[in-house]
Amino acid sequence: MGLSIGQVAERTGLSVHALRFYEREGLLADPVRRESNGRRVYTEDDVDWLDMCIKFRSSGMPLDTIRKYTDLVRQGPGNEQDRLALLRSHQDYVSAQIQELNECLNVITHKVDIYTESLDEGTADCLWVAPGPTDTSAAS
Amino acid sequence: MGLSIGQVAERTGLSVHALRFYEREGLLADPVRRESNGRRVYTEDDVDWLDMCIKFRSSGMPLDTIRKYTDLVRQGPGNEQDRLALLRSHQDYVSAQIQELNECLNVITHKVDIYTESLDEGTADCLWVAPGPTDTSAAS
DNA sequence: CCGGCGCCTGGACCCACCTCTAGGTCGTGG
DNA sequence: CCACGACCTAGAGGTGGGTCCAGGCGCCGG
Structure with a gap:
């Protein structure tokens, strides 16, 4: 044991x-x-x-x-509210983290898709991509 | 500008x-x-x-x-595959992170629920809780 | 009896990622 | 004219989270 x-x-x-x-x-x-x-x-x-x-x-x-x-x-025993508060606060923190990561993942996936498409189509040019949904501009 | x-x-x-x-x-x-x-x-x-x-x-x-x-x-231009590889690898990493966080969130939520219940019912005792789904044991 | 392993302690070290300091230059408003 | 605030550089310092090392003990197999 x-x-x-x-x-x-x-x-x-x-x-x-x-x-x-x-x-x-x-x-x-x-x-x-x-x-x-x-x-x-x-x-x-x-x-x-x-x-x-x-x-x-x-x-x-x-x-x-x-x-x-x-x-x-x-x-x-006796401080369960405190423990709960701590746990809840961390719970919120983790949820927020997950949300943020999901946003990041979207951005990254968007970029991956763009590169993939371009490579597929041989148009390996104009890969300056912004994170926005309607891309017209710069920097990737 | x-x-x-x-x-x-x-x-x-x-x-x-x-x-x-x-x-x-x-x-x-x-x-x-x-x-x-x-x-x-x-x-x-x-x-x-x-x-x-x-x-x-x-x-x-x-x-x-x-x-x-x-x-x-x-x-x-010319190294799009490399960029894509890097992005994909990070994409995987982020997905994995999200998954892990979700697991953590489950554990935490489980604990939060237990504390909440116990406090609601006034049975603020026996709060030694294990992370497992079928809790019989120790340590929280 | 010796080598080697697994463990012990305390403290030094390391890495990533900033942040802050010191000491200095501009330029504007009172 | 002078203070103030925003900026500049190089480099030191700090934080979180460990990792690693020196020096040592106890036990076991050969």
Whole structure:
């Protein structure tokens, strides 16, 4: 049931270094148990928590905010509104990000299409393309 | 028709510093014209190009890659396949990002829902929630 | 008994991406 | 005439998020 840091690294995809780093940074609810020799022993719950942290991170939550959330959880019941607020705020952030990325994707796809067409038709000229929908102008 | 760096900053949302920085980094197709006194004069096309760079950046394209793209464009016609490859690759990258963000959003939304329910029902207990769909366990 | 692995710590380092500073030039308005 | 604000340059500094290294321990197989 106890996992070594190496095993956790393998499961989570985080490096051993990063795992220690995250711990130092206070991102783990409990500071990880140790064997008598000082080696870390992780539980499955630790791994679950880390997976969540990874989701947070990969959706752009700064370590600092993860730490705040962790602190709230560590404090135990009673601050659920705070946790919820934090989560909701991140939820909004992620939604906004997705929207922005979709816009970017549109622009890029538009450009890809133009290049593709031009190449298909051999008219590899006039590839100065603006991001606008009605293109008459400059710069691509 | 000519815009000062300050005006461009305002339009693009980039800082004056960032605009100079981008120029130094070779992200502008042409190295920006100058007035006799050395001040930069931007055209509308420059702004369009910058807007595109911003789209690239905000979708995670590193400056380095933007520079490569810029170089290709600067070289003129003949390398459209290369440009297209670069764009397609970024397109894939952005799509992947969107997918990942959607997964993250699901997880977060799931947690938000759980907290919301619990708070609604006053059962502000047992909020140890795992990211999995069938939650029986630990850590949130 | 030795080599090698996996782990430990603290701190130095790195990278991308800006941002800010110092020190200076114009040009305009009061 | 002088202050002010916008601009210029080169280069230093800062931030976030790790990565890596030196130096060391404990255990295991050969």
